[in-house]
Amino acid sequence: MNQVQIAFDGESLITPELIAADGRAIDGHPQSEQFATARVQLGLVMNIARQRLEAGTAPAAAVGYLLETLHDMRRALDPAVWQELIPLAQDHPIAALIHQDPLTQRSFEKPRGYSGDAGLLDLIYRHPDAAETVAQSTALGQAIYDYTSHAPSCVAARERIEILARHVDAVTAARGGDSEILTIAAGHLREAELSSALQGGQIKRWVALDQDPLSVGLVARNHAGSCIEAMPGSVRGLLGNAYGIGTFDFIYAAGLYDYLPERVAVRLTQKCLEMLKPNGVFLFANFHVDMLDAAYMETLANWPLILRSEEDVWNIMRSSVDMNTVDAEVELGANRNMVYGIVTKRG
Ligand SMILES: C[S@@+](CC[C@H](N)C(=O)[O-])C[C@H]1O[C@@H](n2cnc3c(N)ncnc32)[C@H](O)[C@@H]1O
Incomplete structure (x- = not known):
């Protein structure tokens, strides 16, 4: 449970220690102005990327736009606000499209129960052992993988x-x-x-x-x-x-x-x-x-x-x-x- 949820669960006392524990809890409160603006911006960015992916004309450009815009947001926002945005990004319907990419999907699902298992690394390495998994993905998934596996x-x-x-x-x-x-x-x-x-x-x-x-x-x-x-x-x-x-x-x-x-x-x-x-x-x-794709990894790859x-x-x-x-x-x-x-x- 994060600091903000603890503070407003109706049970816990809101103390200076609690606020100071994170050092960012006030700014990071979901109802802060920065959070409200950022949530709207996130929704817009995700919707634009989703429309582009659904149009199917340039999936790599759509994911590139998403990755770069999320990076800019992560860099500009208070870290606590960014943390509050992560679950919202993960719940966005674009995930159903993005997770056709076997790399992002495996990272998100964690089939071995932890982040960054060696099977995921094989996808990152474009190792021959991962080729079958890639081949079994949808055409959209393969196009996204072509982009994500060349991310920084x-x-x-x-x-x-x-x-x-x-x-x-x-x-x-x-x-x-x-x-x-x-x-x-x-x-x-x-x-x-x-x-x-x-x-x-x-x-x-x-x-x-x-x-x-x-x-x-x-x-x-x-x-x-x-x-x-x-x-x-x-x-x-x-x-x-x-x-x-x-x-x-x-x-x-x-x-x-x-x-x-x-x-x-x-x-x-x-x-x-x-x-x-x-x-x-x-x-x-x-x-x-x-790292340039940290925001994408933290949100859509849950890594x-x-x-x-x-x-x-x-x-x-x-x-x-x-x-x-x-x-x-x-x-x-x-x-x-x-x-x-x-x-x-x-x-
Ligand atoms: C991101 S992979 C890196 C694998 C390999 N070194 C590479 O660069 O491709 C992380 C690896 O760390 C292992 N690992 C994670 N925590 C560990 C721990 N506490 N002790 C030993 N291995 C661990 C995982 O099982 C996984 O194979």
């Missing part, structure tokens, strides 16, 4: 697996082969398909850990007989030293920090640095605070993320380790929708 976040995510594979290969080359790698929240470990070090048999051990048994099973099947060890496990297990998996030359997490509050992100970073060998590298990726700036990533690293003992850098992906924190432990 998806482009950034596709680049991310290339970057990860490059790091695996570089770390392996730097230590002359026999590298040991740990992937946290591995999903389907699609970056492994891009790693020449893996194909060349230069990796000693690649532990791919994920909490979803279906994803772990797929990785185990796809990489049977290789150095890849698919392993069921969670962040909580790692933090509690539950696995006894040793130390690594390269540890990374992609598609995970976007769900972790700073406190947990710091604890996980500390744990990963403990598990690094001297000269080992730790990398984490996070969608960037200026809120913790977006971070370069400074947020520096703060996680600074809070995790004595910076005199590591070499640290923060990098942006090519379209600036993804930010990477990279820490090398000095030997």
